[in-house]
Amino acid sequence: MSARSFDIGTLLEFEPPRYLCERCCGLLRAAPFDWHTRKAVCPVCQVEYIPTDEYPYIRVGDYLEQEGLGVAFKDLIGHSRSLASIARQMRTAPASPQLPNGPSLLSGLFQCLLRAERFVHFVSYGMSEMLLGALRMAAQRVAVRGIVSNVEERLATELRDHAADARHLKTRLFERGADAAQWHAMPHQKVIIVDGLLAFKGSANLTLSGWRKAEAGRDIIEVVTDVQEVVALNNRFFSPVWTEFDSRQQIVMTADPFGDD
Ligand SMILES: [Zn+2]
Known part of the structure; x- marks a missing residue:
């Protein structure tokens, strides 16, 4: 080599x-x-x-x-390498001819959630229960903060009434059925930030259908490992909306x- x-x-x-x-x-x-x-x-x-x-x-x-x-990370370089390695695998997904049994995009997301050491931030238009489960699992260890829009009543109740299932998961919600003015203000950007070192952007809603569509090449999810861009994505698309609630x-x-x- x-x-x-x-x-x-x-x-x-x-x-x-x-x-x-x-x-x-x-x-x-x-x-x-x-x-x-x-x-x-x-x-x-x-x-x-x-x-x-x-x-x-x-x-x-x-x-x-x-x-x-x-x-702060115990081993910043080691942790960065680990996330970069997942990103590289994801860039070849869905399974390429070289990696016929390669990891799926969702598997890459789950690996990132599993390896997050400090925090996960996300903005999503809707969220499916399976991905809520994955986020709750991650939130047993690290802070997970998310803005979810177009939230239907059942999910809103689940998030509000069962926060004790994952006390490090904090969400700020824009509920479905808002009036026209609120609808226009409803976030539609999609971004997931892991430890400020890696991000997903594109159509990365936290819904199963979104990720399946991307795996089928019918939607775009891009993995970002340029730290400057990761920081910019967080500060431009997550922070201003998070601040609206404070x-x-x-x-x-x-x-x-x-x-x-
Ligand atoms: Zn600030």
């Missing part, structure tokens, strides 16, 4: 997100404080973090970590004794 060229200098450009904003869950590559203005403001949603004796503005990164919003303009940095997401 011939060795491929790899410049370790490219690792210097590898800047995975380090924090999540408490309000918008935007992905931040650095703690959001500004030496000039002496303020700590989220660049994605503009919420201002108000300093306290315990957390002056320069310690906003420590505050976010304490709130469970740090994005009216805070300021967050006072006091330690939450129950600091759990």
Whole structure:
């Protein structure tokens, strides 16, 4: 096997997100404080973090970590390789002539959910029960945050009344049957973000029919492993809608004794 060229200098450009904003869950590559203005403001949603004796503005990164919003991995390179390997397999799916028994797209999604170490974010137009089950399984270990639109009553009840099945799964819902104004505001973008390192975009609704259609080549699901694009997808398509449900303009940095997401 011939060795491929790899410049370790490219690792210097590898800047995975380090924090999540408490309000918008935007992905931040650095703690959001500004030496000039002496303020700590989220660049994605503009919420201002108000300093306290315990957390002056320069310690906003420590505050976010304490709130469970740090994005650190035990082995960043190993974890990235593992997700990249799933992405590579998925790009050959549905089963190519070289891999007649290759993994399906859904299998790739399940593997990613299984290997997520910090969080999963998604925006989906509808959701099927099987995929809800997969997300609940992932949410036994990591924070799963999702925006679901066009939600029918049964699913809304299931999500609201049985949140204890997966307490790390948090959803914000746009229910079906909304009036015209709400219908126009209903998100139709589809994106799934895993650990800020990998994303699915395209028609990746969390419905079985969507993924089956993509497997049959009748819909598009693209796997993104360019970290800059993953961050942009999260901050552009997930965070602004997530923020709509949270009216805070300021967050006072006091330690939450129950600091759990
Ligand atoms: Zn924010």
